[in-house]
Amino acid sequence: PLSGMSVLAQPPGGQVALGDHLVLSCAVAMGTGPLSSWHQEGSGTPLGTGPQLELRHVGDNDSGHYQCWVTAGD
Structure with missing residues (x-):
């Protein structure tokens, strides 16, 4: 089973302005x-x-919540 899952944002908190750059890990x-x-x-x-x-040049259509779906591979 999978455990210890975490999602991080850069910049921290994931709050960016239009045109900014966002990386979710x-x-x-x-x-x-x-x-x-x-x-x-x-x-x-x-x-x-x-x-x-990686979201470059964040626009209005990028606003919202993001999810990372993880499944165990082979």
């Missing part, structure tokens, strides 16, 4: 080969895969 302390995908609340389409999601 997803980490799992224990588990085998975690695979992660990033989702914006209200959208079923993944925004990306991997441990980081």
Whole structure:
């Protein structure tokens, strides 16, 4: 099983102004080969895969909550 999952934002707190740069990082302390995908609340389409999601030049459509979905890989 996976444990010790954390999501970090740079800048801390994840609050940015229009045009700024935001990096979200997803980490799992224990588990085998975690695979992660990033989702914006209200959208079923993944925004990306991997441990980081980078948003450059943040716009109005980037506003909202983000989730990192983690599943145990092989």
